[in-house]
Amino acid sequence: MAERSSAPLRGPGGDGRRAGYAAPWVIDALLGTAVALALALLVATGSGGAKPPDVIAYLFAAGFGALMLLRRRTPRTVLVLSVLGMFAYYTLDYPPIGVAVPVLPALFSAAEAGLMLWSTGAAFVVFGVSLFFRVYDGGEAIGFLLGYESVSNTALFAAAIALGYSVRSRRLRAAQQAEIARLTEAQLEREAELRMQSERERISRELHDTIGHTMSVISLQAGVGAEAVGQDDRAVSDALGRIRSASTRSLRELRSMVRILRSTSDRDETRSIQSLSAVQELVDAARAAGVEVTTDITAIPLDLSAPVDAAAYRVVQESITNVIRHAGATHAQVKVGIHDGRVHISVIDNGRGTASDDGATGGYGMAGMSERVRLLGGTLTTRSFPGAGFAVEATIPASLP
Template sequence: MAERSSVPSAGPVGGGRRAGHVAPWVVDALLGAAVALALALLIATGSGGAKQPDAVAYLFAAGFGALMLLRRRMPRTVLVLSVLGVFAYYTLDYSPIGVAVPMLGALFSAAEAGLMLWSTGSAFVVFAVSMFYRVYDGGEAIGHLLGYESVSNIALFAAAIALGYSVRARRLRAAQQVEIARLTEAQIAREAELRMQSERERLSRELHDTLGHTMSVISLQAGVGAEAVGHDDRTVSDALDRIRTASTRSLQELRSMVRILRSASDRDETRSILSLSAVQELVDAAEGAGIEVTTDITATPSELSAPVDAAAYRVIQESITNVVRHADATRAQVHVGIHDGRLHISVTDNGRGSAAGVDARGGYGMAGMSERVRLLGGSLTTRSSAGAGFTVEATIPARLP
């Protein structure tokens, strides 16, 4: 059974390798070839040992290299086989090849897989056994063995283990950053959804209040007209005119907002509407209320993070709703595009641009939009001047980190 490491994949999230990313098996094959060639060179140029290098000696070199092809799936097995291979090679009394070079790849792989006890333990066992037999044989000076040989082998073992550990730590950190970014985006999406629901409820209350007031006016004027029938035709005519005006305004406002309120009843429908792809529905609603709307939208939902797409829709929705309700405008323009990785939104009308117009359109709805845009790392501004209309501009990062 393959030994799976808990180290997260270094490849990009969502599958598929980035352009230019080398396949892991290619790296392992190159590492294995380097190990085999280095050991073959040491065997060929080495001296000492009771037996001259033969095919079996070079087979050991090839075997140590071939183990690198299994280092990712079976790091513990590769480490154990490397230790046994070193002992077997020296048991056959071939020329010395050291104990560090055959073990470096296995120690690095075990540390990279998180097997720190196995890697340090194996290094200690190999070092201790090799030192014991070399001291026991007495062929070399004790000072040389305990000085130069010991320091160089310990340094190589420590470097291989430290390098493997650092690679593992870097991958874990990258995986944690990806997870943090995912959770942050999910949290932003949840907060945006809650704010959208709150704003729908606010809009529902405002619509209820507006219609309630209008129906009261209609009822009052109908009573006045009824009392004047047969006595004062001018009063009856004025009452009917007021009833027609009030009912027309209420129907226009109802048409402009009914789609928004209806979307709150179905979550899937909400998701489909809260997108730049649904802006045309807002335009149709505004034109039904007598506002001519032109659009210039070059950004697409696929270029945006989902919370950014929803926020862009809501900025346009709130702006167009305010144009219908408060601006006394006949035309509006919507511009949406992406420049330098940021989404730019602009909604301009030709209605009232006075201070009164600013106050009317700067209430809780626009404040809520400004807060949502700020949470996404962007900004929302408005500007107005007498007779020059009203403009809402927002800038948001197209992709959340």
């Protein structure tokens, strides 16, 4: 059973190591071999002890090395067995091999696994027990034991624990950086998706505005032409000419919109299909439909941000479309001016004084315009004068920050 105090740290590769690094089991096997050889050398060259080195003594060395194969999966168990094994070795009175060397790899492994309390506690236990028995045996001077011996062992314990903690910190930092990179990439993808969705919504509104207005004009002119067939050939010809002009203009706007989608810089293209400079075409279409329109436009498109210019044009277009289709009006007045850094737009007619479902009260028409104006930091309001007209008024910052 795994005894790690925390989940294994994984690098960017997802398997706990980076490309080009040796497999963990290979590193552990090499570490175990080095530990076993070092302890075997100390056993063979050590002096003292009541018993000379034998097979069991070397088995202890091999056992300490073999524990390194389990240090990643069960670091706590490896630490406990290393400490107990070291005590057992000295209990059998074999030649001394030092109290630090057999447990240093286990202390390092426990600290690397995040078991700081276990590694620190084990170091204190080993230090305290070894110091007690060496003082108890009385074979060495107290000053030597408390001075050189204690300092050297303490330094080795501290170095092993610090190195393990450092390795863990480095791996944790690498894992965190990889996770941050993953989350950042995911966030960028979500932002890109949101931008795409926003662009789709914008295009949908543009298509509705363009096609809706043109279809209204075409439908009205087709009705005029149908009524004049066989009675007034000139009126039929004029109606067909207006239908052709409206459809041509609509196709031109659609082509321009496609060019915008393919262009990396869309300011000039945007103005070419949706700008206050094109309001006169809307006015001509309304007059051809029998609605007299007067204009008072003092705002210059070049003084406006492109999105503001486009929004102002669309507000006027949608308002005139509703006047033609639903208001039953004979006159409309369009005003667009700039005051105190804001564009003020108003379209007032003398119709029935109610808006259609496609206009200010719902649908993709004025409701969509209201949302567009709001996103630009402005406001759009409508006022009804029952039996006496309807007004659409909008205010938008002239320049976006």
